[in-house]
Amino acid sequence: MDTILEMRGITKSFPGVKALDDVNLRVRRGEIHALVGENGAGKSTLMKVLSGVYPHGSYEGEILFNGAEQRFNGIADSEREGVIIIHQELALVPLLSIAENIFLGNEIAPKGVVNWPETFARTEALLKKVGLREKPTTLVDALGVGKQQLVEIAKALSKEVKLLILDEPTASLQENDSQALLDLLMEFREQGITSILISHKLNEISRVADSITVLRDGATVSTLDCHAETISEDRIILDMVGRDMAHRYPERVPQIGETLFELENWNVYHQDHAERHLIRDVNLRVARGEVVGIAGLMGSGRTELAMSVFGRSYGQNISGTARLNGTEVDLSTIDRAVDAGLAYVTEDRKSLGLVLEESIARNITLANLPGVSARGVIDDTAERRVAEDYRQKINIRTPNIFQQVVNLSGGNQQKVVLAKWLFAEPDVLILDEPTRGIDVGAKYEIYSIINQLAAEGKGVIMISSEMPELLGMCDRIYVMNEGAFAGELAASEASQEKIMSMIVSA
Template identity: 75%
Template sequence: MKDITKTFPGVKALNQVNLQVREGEIHALVGENGAGKSTLMKVLSGVYPSGTYDGEIHYDSALAQFSSIADSEEKGIIIIHQELALVPLLSIAENLFLGNEIAARGIVNWHETMRRSEGLLEKVGLSEAPTTIVEKLGVGKQQLVEIAKALSKKVRLLILDEPTAALSEADSQALLDLMLELKTQGVTQIIISHKLNEVRRVADTVTVIRDGATVSTMASHIEDISEDKIVRDMVGRDMAHRYPERTRKAGETLMSVSNWNVWHPEHADRQVIHDISFNVRRGEVVGIAGLMGSGRTELAMSLFGRSYGQNIKGDVEIGGQRVDVSSVPRAIAAGLAYVTEDRKSLGLVLDESIQTNITLSNLEAVSANAILNSKEEAKVANSYREALNIRTPSVRQRVVNLSGGNQQKVVLSKWLFAEPDILILDEPTRGIDVGAKYEIYGIINDLSAQDKGVVMISSEMPELLGMCDRIYVMNEGAFVGELTANEASQERIMSLIVTH
């Protein structure tokens, strides 16, 4: 890709970007959110067709002009987006050959479809039957179905956009192993990832993009590709300390939860949360560690207005007073806020503006006599845009057009505007780059300095160890241990999980 320039209204997303990928290698594309990585791959795969950008793409030594995704797929270029493109209610086999059916005279050959599906699933290490409905699979297995689908189209260049962002550690490792296996089969791959340890594990070459321009390209056979060098090139500065320093000064108890029990929303006989009790003090960051499926999100959502579960029992006190958190408006009124792990489905109204999203949780503050004051809305949104460094030409821009890191800052702004006493953060830095992570850590520290209480759920143990004053360890819907910052380590956390 030579001198690729792509412009959207009000912003130049790519500015003369150059990328060279060798046949048979795994090439990592890294950079901060909004740097232009996904945009560049959409240019390459024909999502943004020829004529909508400047520059040239050369593929197999010939000038390539893709006017659609179908054009690039014909050449063996397949892109797997961060949001998977499977049809949940169809079977694996139906998804594998959707739009590429094995048929004659309009009639699908199901015997051949199943036979080929079995072969493809074996290649990616899936033991499920081809007739399995996709929605019954976990996210990790759905990702493997996407790769099998790419293999069904005789892929030569496979593009994976944040393939492990929503995966557990075990699923992530399995996917990386598959990438290395595909490499031995001659499949060239481009991976976009913020997880630098994964990049170092699989990548032969790393290209760093910053602010829509190519900054550097490093080859593992020439030099040692260190995380520190990648980070320095990504953010334009040294980040010796990944977590900003703060003075730890926990005050009196701000929130306490006692004997919290929750049953599954659809299966009344299945208890999900078992007798959980914990507290959060003023100015304290409390972590909740645990493996995926341990019940961390279910606990947080059930506390926040009973957004999850049924037959919920237990008491919540904030500021020494028992409070009613039986609905979302009551939870907000009591001083509770919850930043969901699923910002796109549950945290934002994607088709609305930044301005609308930020003020949603506290409309009374920007209205009079039930009439919204748009000037006041804009003023509030711009103040958070500056305070949280949301990169956008205007607060009237639709949230769907923002990068993941900037979308996360909008979600944070929304709940900060509600002025909560307790902020529950569920995977607050999932899928965002190290620079944006550092800014969000700074926001968390600012909240603790204001004597707010922060509950932080994270699958990244170094993040919990770097940010939290205390960590509760959760397994199978119950707390199995509590560690202070001085006591906590990855080994001790995992030991508590596996011994219970």
């Protein structure tokens, strides 16, 4: 099998940080090549170098594609050669149709006027290739995340893709959509299309990859041939983090106390459609020192429940009783929920959890400004002291606390969100997909923080789409389906099969 891509000696620096240090990558034609590593290892930076986001001259080293040296000065240059990248944050315009999105910037307009019949016909053919049955005129806003991902792939196919780069394509997808996307990649492989897959989900890598390149701290650690030998997940983890991780989840001896937080007959109606009864008669309790999980498929109502509890930030006509330490509490606004002792780590850290253009220090103190203020004026020295304390305490990897959060890796951004709420000193912490899009090493660190919170007598409610994570971390698991709790399992009796059985039979 011949080589379609070779990147030699790629070195890329930012002020104060060497993101890539003499990285080498070789991809064979027609294979699925996985690129793995911890957050901050340099995976996305390397792909931005390849696709021209970081233009030639801003890095050292050389890129050979189809045997010829390439000096891409922008995405348009790489796309002309058939190198197409699909970023984790999808680049679609919600209020345009599927057809308009697919050919945006690449319109079929031979005389300056869009040929709509031809546009729609080609769109239908592309949608058929990726397994979508929607009409070309359907607005992208009306599609779920899984289908939007397929529209992005159809867009790539419209540009005669030779090398398809997918950055965390399944991070926001439920299991069925993830499997369908991986099946599609394998179909493309049969058609001779080469793919580079960046993913933290090692089970997906093991399933589809022909080769695996591991990056650590901006350098190439290893390239593994999946057909020459059996590559275990433990082997990949060892190369990624530089140490053996015999246990994915830190050990904890639960010390569960009295009931700390309760919901009784909690009901929520849809944010925009008052007739839709979204959350139905939910009863929930969490004790001091307990980690309680909420399992369920995407759309089961887990996030809507969490947001409705946290200051009614989602839903309308909300009813039911919330108690903290046996006393009814007012959770009618976010301020009141925080004052009552609740914190909520959102699943969407970039849009709802952080102010990306602000510094680490400003983000960490945001939920507890009185803690760094005197007479309504922020004490900059106190703010820096608090931020530096949390940087060290939870190992936020950054040169300094003045770094803009937008420049951090996903795992370190998530640690900043956690630090923000830890500084608010809550009694109950609601974690919504706390490790989504985060590598195995950073996950372990966040799990350790969760265990520490439980050891301090806090109550933790953990929502996750990864059942092994719930089974590995939680003392008790509620199973949610269609807005209601279908059952409850103690950790000692829980299994993926039992959880799925509860969901299906509810």
